Amino acid sequence: MALQTLHDMHIRRRSRNIGLGLVLVGFIGIVFGLTVVKVQQLGATQAFDHVLRPELLPGEVAPE
Amino acid sequence: MTDLSATRAIEGEAQFGDYFALLKPRVMTLVVFTALVGMLVAPVAVHPFVGFCAILFIAVGGGASGALNMWWDADIDAVMRRTSGRPIPSGRVTGGEALAIGLALSGFSVVMLGLATNWAAAALLAFTIFFYAVIYSMWLKRSTPQNIVIGGAAGAFPPMIGWLAATGSLSLEPVLMFALVFLWTPPHFWALALFMRSDYDDAGVPMLTVTHGRPATRRHILAYSIVLAVFAVWLAVTAAGGPVYAVTAVALNAWLLRGAVQIVRRDESAAEADRYLVEKKFFKFSLLYLFLHFGALLADAGLRGAGVL
Numbered sequence: 001m002a003l004q005t006l007h008d009m010h011i012r013r014r015s016r017n018i019g020l021g022l023v024l025v026g027f028i029g030i031v032f033g034l035t036v037v038k039v040q041q042l043g044a045t046q047a048f049d050h051v052l053r054p055e056l057l058p059g060e061v062a063p064e
Numbered sequence: 065m066t067d068l069s070a071t072r073a074i075e076g077e078a079q080f081g082d083y084f085a086l087l088k089p090r091v092m093t094l095v096v097f098t099a100l101v102g103m104l105v106a107p108v109a110v111h112p113f114v115g116f117c118a119i120l121f122i123a124v125g126g127g128a129s130g131a132l133n134m135w136w137d138a139d140i141d142a143v144m145r146r147t148s149g150r151p152i153p154s155g156r157v158t159g160g161e162a163l164a165i166g167l168a169l170s171g172f173s174v175v176m177l178g179l180a181t182n183w184a185a186a187a188l189l190a191f192t193i194f195f196y197a198v199i200y201s202m203w204l205k206r207s208t209p210q211n212i213v214i215g216g217a218a219g220a221f222p223p224m225i226g227w228l229a230a231t232g233s234l235s236l237e238p239v240l241m242f243a244l245v246f247l248w249t250p251p252h253f254w255a256l257a258l259f260m261r262s263d264y265d266d267a268g269v270p271m272l273t274v275t276h277g278r279p280a281t282r283r284h285i286l287a288y289s290i291v292l293a294v295f296a297v298w299l300a301v302t303a304a305g306g307p308v309y310a311v312t313a314v315a316l317n318a319w320l321l322r323g324a325v326q327i328v329r330r331d332e333s334a335a336e337a338d339r340y341l342v343e344k345k346f347f348k349f350s351l352l353y354l355f356l357h358f359g360a361l362l363a364d365a366g367l368r369g370a371g372v373l
Contacts, residue, residue: 012077019080030117034180037113 078161082151086134086162087127087169094354095126095222101358102226102241105304105365110181110230117180118229122222125173125189129218131166132197135159137205140267166197181229188228192221206268209275216249223358237304240295241361247292248354251285251324255347258282258327259340282328285346289324293317296357306364306373313360316353323349 010017048056099122103115110118134141134152142153151157170193178186196218205211220242227238257273258281264271273281296317300310323346330342367373 016078016080016083019083030120033113034117037111041111 078151078156082156083161083165085151086131086157086165087124088130088134089127091130091219092123092127094219096123097355098241098245098358099123099222099226101362101365102223102238103230104226105237105241105361106227106230107303108231114180115230118177118185118226121173121177121180122189122225122229124169125177125193126222128166128169128173129193129196131162131169132193133201135162135166136197136201138162140269143267144263146263177225177229182232184232185225185228188221188225192218192225195221206270209270209272211270212250212253212272213246216246216253219249220245237299237302240299240302241304241358243295244292244299244357245354247288247295248350250288251292251320252347252350252354254281254285254288255327255343255350258335258343259347278332282330286324286328289320293321299361304361304364306367308363308367309357309360311360312356316356319349320353 046053046056096119100119103110103118134150138152138159141147141150147153152159152162170190174186174190174193177189196215200211200215200218204214208214223241223245224234224238227241228234254272257271258278265274272284276284296313297310299305300313305313323342326342327346335343364373
């Protein structure tokens with residue numbers, strides 16, 4: 001026995017289901033692309049990464 | 065039997081294209097083109113992908129207002145031959161579905177444009193949707209013969225939104241681009257109304273040709289063309305203009321005024337004698353007129369970008 005039977009409704013709504021699927025995939029691509037561009041536009045970023053970096057502390061000057 | 069019932073069902077069931085038709089794709093092309101020019105002419109460069117997304121969201125917002133317009137005007141659309149095949153009057157899409165799609169895409173396009181560019185552009189897009197769906201469709205379309213003028217304003221906002229998306233602020237140039245589309249719309253549609261026997265009257269929509277008569281419509285075409293020519297040439301001496309636009313604007317507006325004068329000098333018997341030849345030529349020319357003006361702006365922006373100007 002098939003796990004899913006093909007209902008009449010699946011045939012009727014085939015084009016809109018495929019269309020909506022493609023729109024959603026496109027939307028994911030757009031959000032991903034926008035995220036990449038926006039993050040790149042922030043420029044170089046840095047933060048504490050396990051080790052304390054004195055130049056990031058307010059009022060501190062990086063050691064020579 | 066199953067195949068037959070499935071075929072019958074497909075005929076009556078809304079397909080993806082029917083939902084897309086709610087967004088008025090033909091109107092969308094004008095929105096996309098003018099918004100793109102507004103963005104590219106602006107003095108601030110936009111990242112190509114952000115620019116693409118901004119134009120897409122502006123187009124979706126314009127489409128959303130089209131869906132809301134189709135939901136509200138379904139009764140008019142059913143009466144008129146030109147629009148009776150649209151998804152709602154033909155029964156393929158319900159009014160409720162069109163309303164839901166219109167509202168959802170309105171919210172989606174405004175929020176996404178705000179996130180992609182800035183909230184000033186998003187606010188103007190929201191106002192444009194509100195203007196077209198509520199002020200034009202619901203309020204003024206059925207109550208004033210100046211409905212074409214008001215509807216034209218809704219179509220004139222996209223270049224301003226494109227400029228705002230790039231710069232985050234407004235200046236004289238986008239306002240003049242707005243004026244160009246806004247003032248172009250009435251002569252364009254009234255020329256069409258002169259030679260197209262439309263069924264707006266049966267639908268209860270007041271059109272200038274019916275409420276004020278054809279001679280008055282001819283005078284309106286000339287009056288709007290004169291004001292349009294002033295604003296179109298004015299744009300040439302702003303930062304958005306350039307030599308290509310200046311030459312194009314002077315030539316096209318001389319031609320526009322010549323056509324408008326010819327229209328106002330004719331009466332109905334003369335027009336019927338040559339089957340509205342002058343009005344038809346004016347209408348076709350007006351399509352080219354808008355495309356060439358925005359194309360010339362784009363050409364000057366390209367020359368500036370290439371360092372030629």
